[in-house]
Amino acid sequence: xxxxxxxxxxxxxxxxxxxxxxxxxxxxxxxxxxxxxxxxxxxxxxxxxxxxxxxxxxxxxxxxxxxxxxxxxxxxxxxxxxxxxxxxxxxxxxxxxxxxxxxxxxxxxxxxxxxxxxxxxxxxxxxxxxxxxxxxxxxxxxxxxxxxxxxxxxxxxxxxxxxxxxxxxxxxxxxxxxxxxxxxxxxxxxxxxxxxxxxxxxxxxxxxxxxxxxxxxxxxxxxxxxxxxxxxxxxxxxxxxxxxxxxxxxxxxxxxxxxxxxxxxxxxxxxxxxxxxxxxxxxxxxxxxxxxxxxxxxxxxxxxxxxxxxxxxxxxxxxxxxxxxxxxxxxxxxxxxxxxxxxxxxxxxxxxxxxxxxxxxxxxxxxxxxxxxxxxxxxxxxxxxxxxxxxxxxxxxxxxxxxxxxxxxxxxxxxxxxxxxxxxxxxxxxxxxxxxxxxxxxxxxxxxx
Amino acid sequence: xxxxxxxxxxxxxxxxxxxxxxxxxxxxxxxxxxxxxxxxxxxxxxxxxxxxxxxxxxxxxxxxxxxxxxxxxxxxxxxxxxxxxxxxxxxxxxxxxxxxxxxxxxxxxxxxxxxxxxxxxxxxxxxxxxxxxxxxxxxxxxxxxxxxxxxxxxxxxxxxxxxxxxxxxxxxxxxxxxxxxxxxxxxx
Numbered sequence: 001x002x003x004x005x006x007x008x009x010x011x012x013x014x015x016x017x018x019x020x021x022x023x024x025x026x027x028x029x030x031x032x033x034x035x036x037x038x039x040x041x042x043x044x045x046x047x048x049x050x051x052x053x054x055x056x057x058x059x060x061x062x063x064x065x066x067x068x069x070x071x072x073x074x075x076x077x078x079x080x081x082x083x084x085x086x087x088x089x090x091x092x093x094x095x096x097x098x099x100x101x102x103x104x105x106x107x108x109x110x111x112x113x114x115x116x117x118x119x120x121x122x123x124x125x126x127x128x129x130x131x132x133x134x135x136x137x138x139x140x141x142x143x144x145x146x147x148x149x150x151x152x153x154x155x156x157x158x159x160x161x162x163x164x165x166x167x168x169x170x171x172x173x174x175x176x177x178x179x180x181x182x183x184x185x186x187x188x189x190x191x192x193x194x195x196x197x198x199x200x201x202x203x204x205x206x207x208x209x210x211x212x213x214x215x216x217x218x219x220x221x222x223x224x225x226x227x228x229x230x231x232x233x234x235x236x237x238x239x240x241x242x243x244x245x246x247x248x249x250x251x252x253x254x255x256x257x258x259x260x261x262x263x264x265x266x267x268x269x270x271x272x273x274x275x276x277x278x279x280x281x282x283x284x285x286x287x288x289x290x291x292x293x294x295x296x297x298x299x300x301x302x303x304x305x306x307x308x309x310x311x312x313x314x315x316x317x318x319x320x321x322x323x324x325x326x327x328x329x330x331x332x333x334x335x336x337x338x339x340x341x342x343x344x345x346x347x348x349x350x351x352x353x354x355x356x357x358x359x360x361x362x363x364x365x366x367x368x369x370x371x372x373x374x375x376x377x378x379x380x381x382x383x384x385x386x387x388x389x390x391x392x393x394x395x396x397x398x399x400x401x402x403x404x405x406x407x408x409x410x411x412x413x414x415x416x417x418x419x420x421x422x423x424x425x426x427x428x429x430x431x432x433x434x435x436x437x438x439x440x441x442x443x444x445x446x447x448x449x
Numbered sequence: 450x451x452x453x454x455x456x457x458x459x460x461x462x463x464x465x466x467x468x469x470x471x472x473x474x475x476x477x478x479x480x481x482x483x484x485x486x487x488x489x490x491x492x493x494x495x496x497x498x499x500x501x502x503x504x505x506x507x508x509x510x511x512x513x514x515x516x517x518x519x520x521x522x523x524x525x526x527x528x529x530x531x532x533x534x535x536x537x538x539x540x541x542x543x544x545x546x547x548x549x550x551x552x553x554x555x556x557x558x559x560x561x562x563x564x565x566x567x568x569x570x571x572x573x574x575x576x577x578x579x580x581x582x583x584x585x586x587x588x589x590x591x592x593x594x595x596x597x598x599x600x601x602x603x604x605x606x607x608x609x610x611x612x613x614x615x616x617x618x619x620x621x622x623x624x625x626x627x628x629x630x631x632x633x634x635x636x637x
Contacts, residue, residue, distance in 0.1 A: 042573075046577070059502070
């Protein structure tokens with residue numbers, strides 16, 4: 001080769017990857033070797049100079065003193081690196097979206113649990129749940145604590161008012177058992193809602209939930225589910241009420257849920273209304289238990305509780321809107337990553353849950369469950385892809401929840417189906433945002449098949 | 450921060466958000482030298498130590514808005530550049546005086562080196578200060594991150610190949626400015 005340029009020599013001097021002919025040339029050309037060595041020496045001098053550059057000795061102490069006078073940083077939604085039950089998607093699913101859905105779960109579960117037992121008059125129970133004009137219940141979430149027993153980490157009081165307005169006030173519980181109000185989620189039926197964060201004095205506007213929070217919520221579709229209780233748990237007294245319990249596999253109700261989940265439903269033998277519902281979700285972090293109890297039926301609920309005016313003095317922390325094109329791009333990139341690691345298919349579900357799909361992708365990519373850091377330099381790129389893909393799955397879930405016209409067809413459409421619609425949703429401008437099987441995105445008139 | 454490298458930036462960010470200020474102190478230890486180098490160059494004439502404090506305070510207050518905590522370093526570099534730019538914009542003083550002040554400041558930092566050595570290092574750092582902004586940022590990040598080019602790429606939000614090219618160009622330019630490049634040779 002010709003003599004290398006100074007920049008090529010600098011590459012070598014810096015120890016950066018350089019083309020093989022450069023090494024050959026250097027081996028044969030003393031002049032270039034000298035120039036390279038001079039650059040190396042210069043680099044070493046720079047390293048010396050920077051090595052001598054100390055951070056101010058009292059800098060950290062000064063900073064910490066200033067921080068103690070400053071307001072603590074806060075974020076309107078939990079950071080991505082938190083236990084999965086704090087994951088925004090998970091929370092919506094288990095708490096807020098769940099406010100209405102949970103009772104539908106109960107209705108479905110009871111129907112399933114007791115369908116074949118006419119003596120229990122189950123159809124009347126499901127009917128009673130569906131006929132309720134309002135209800136309230138407490139929801140407690142327990143999560144595993146290392147190797148120890150699961151501990152209650154969150155508790156909510158949830159209200160539901162026909163035709164489907166929900167309000168959930170959630171508190172976090174610390175290791176000493178102290179509860180601190182954490183957030184209030186208000187979602188009026190078919191209208192925009194609000195999340196309020198009292199600790200940070202922030203609020204965020206939420207979209208109307210017009211899509212499928214989960215199949216449970218479609219009470220009119222109850223009849224389309226099939227299955228029976230796996231086990232009759234007998235009768236016992238719960239909070240002074242005689243109740244009969246059943247256990248069943250919740251995947252009979254929601255096929256896209258984590259495997260190995262379990263559900264117990266205890267209903268009042270006299271009124272057939274649920275008294276206690278226990279849902280155990282097992283995933284990579286261990287079993288998480290969600291308990292619904294302290295039910296109150298058809299008690300008056302002030303409609304003002306579903307108003308979405310932010311409290312005085314609170315700051316608006318609603319995240320900026322992303323354009324449909326931008327969202328389509330994020331989703332397509334995530335699905336591309338998924339197909340890459342799955343050997344050529346997209347998540348094969350009807351309802352996509354961020355946490356479930358994250359777990360599956362981690363497994364496909366050969367990462368540890370819920371990886372928190374790159375497992376090593378050679379897997380850093382895999383980890384980065386996994387990390388980046390998560391937001392797309394979150395978007396798919398949000399769109400399916402918020403958008404009545406959203407659909408996702410990962411079960412039937414794969415990367416080779418260039419002309420089949422993989423995902424579609426209605427944009428605010430009335431047109432449809434479409435992602436095809438080959439991940440091409442398009443904007444189309446809504447009536448195109 | 451020897452012995453603390455196993456803790457990721459993302460973990461420190463999460464702990465800070467959970468109310469642990471010492472975790473943010475650890476992030477300070479990790480990045481203070483780089484931030485100091487950036488503000489010193491980009492806003493010469495200002496107290497670099499005060500500006501460094503300001504950067505970290507701003508980062509602390511804005512930490513809640515950080516979308517990808519594992520990219521804290523790159524984000525902080527952005528914060529430092531904005532802080533420096535704000536101060537440079539508001540500054541109307543003569544640029545030459547900044548360079549002089551800068552040289553003195555740098556020399557004061559090298560008390561471990563001998564006087565002659567310090568003189569020479571100060572000259573070298575002045576040449577670094579004269580590099581185009583992207584190149585000098587690359588040099589700062591590279592030498593303050595244990596000459597880890599991959600890490601430098603992350604901090605600069607550039608591709609690795611782009612970062613390599615930037616570093617090589619910067620070093621070649623420095624060599625030329627220091628009179629180290631011999632006559633350009635052509636032919637085999």
